Amino acid sequence: MINKYGIDIDLSLNSGQYFLWEKKKKSWYGIYGETILKITEKENERIYEFDSFPEYNNWQKNIFRQDDNYEEIIYEISQNERIKYLVQKYPGLRILRQKPIQCIFSFLCSSNNNIPRIRLMLRNLSKKFGKKIVFDDMEFYTFPDIKSLCNASIQDLLSCGLGYRSRFVLNSAKDIADKIINIEFLKNTKYEFAKEELLKLDGVGEKIADCILLFSFDKLEAFPIDVWIIKFLCQNLQQITKTEINLNSKISPIQYKKISKEIRDRYGKYSGYVQQYIYYNIREENGRKW
DNA sequence: ACCCAGGCCCTTG
DNA sequence: CAAGGGCATGGG
Secondary structure, three states, rough: OOOOOOOOOHHHHOOOOOOOOOEEOEEEEEEEOEEEEEEEEEEOEEEEEEEEEEOOOOOOHOOOOOOOHHHHHHHOOOOOOOHHHHHOOOOOOOOOOHHHHHHHHHOOOOOOOEEEEHHHHHHHHHHHHHEEEOOOEEEEOOOOHHHHHHHOOHHHHHHHHOOOOEEEEEEHHHHHHHHOHHHHHOOOOOOHHHHHHOOOOOOOOHHHHHHHHHHHOOOOOOOOHHHHHHHHHHHHHHHOOOOOOOOOOOOHHHHHHHHHHHHHHHHHHEEEEEEHHHHHHHHHHHOOOO
16 A cells, blocks of 8 residues: 555565565564664555654654655656556555665675575574564564674574575674774765675675665665566566676676666666566566565 | 575686 | 586475
């Protein structure tokens, strides 16, 4: 259901971009760093109530990007007929704004993985290293801060089910804590620079870097290319890239950069929104599991 | 048992 | 450069 700001809450929370949301007793509860967010839909009124603990007034303006000029975005990306069709098919699908640290470690856990299991791993991680908060008589765990992650042992991380990603999480946490990679600084630098810096983190490649940039660094031009996007490009948009894409073999970082550049040249500064519509569509067509 | 999952790292040629 | 194997783990 679309609310008065034109946002479809359920669709947006369930589109594979923000993992730590769950519906309990008719309300959505989300983890935003150290804050628990709550969304309750009022029956048949297209109105939602927003709450949180600790208190965080008007958080929805931030998380749901109500500062974006959505009309302009829709107008821009609808220049392409195929995308226009998808925009009309999924009205109210929005990019959400996540906390950088949470976003970085969420997508670090996403490689060669499926969404239900990414959720499981992140919940395990929060339970082990986050703080317990009781809200509405239910237990929630905040997302671990960088210091807790630094102090984790590989064994701890393995016990959360992170597998071979444990090493990535630990190494990246240390580099971030030591400000070898300065997140707060990078957030305010431009796309290309921030991306090159993020690529220095262990376990962060082209795709994960683009997810971090799009979902938590306000870089709406970032266009994460995963196996599903590749599949869509092969089916629908072969003409936009001269780069040969072979569905059977993985694309190299060089190929990724070429395709990514071509996409951004074509769709412009809101390519990230294009990606979100494509991703949702291709996953839906292939019987998503999340 | 086998295959797959919002990839990335590492080694070869 | 590219190509390809390995990787931890849980679900189908």
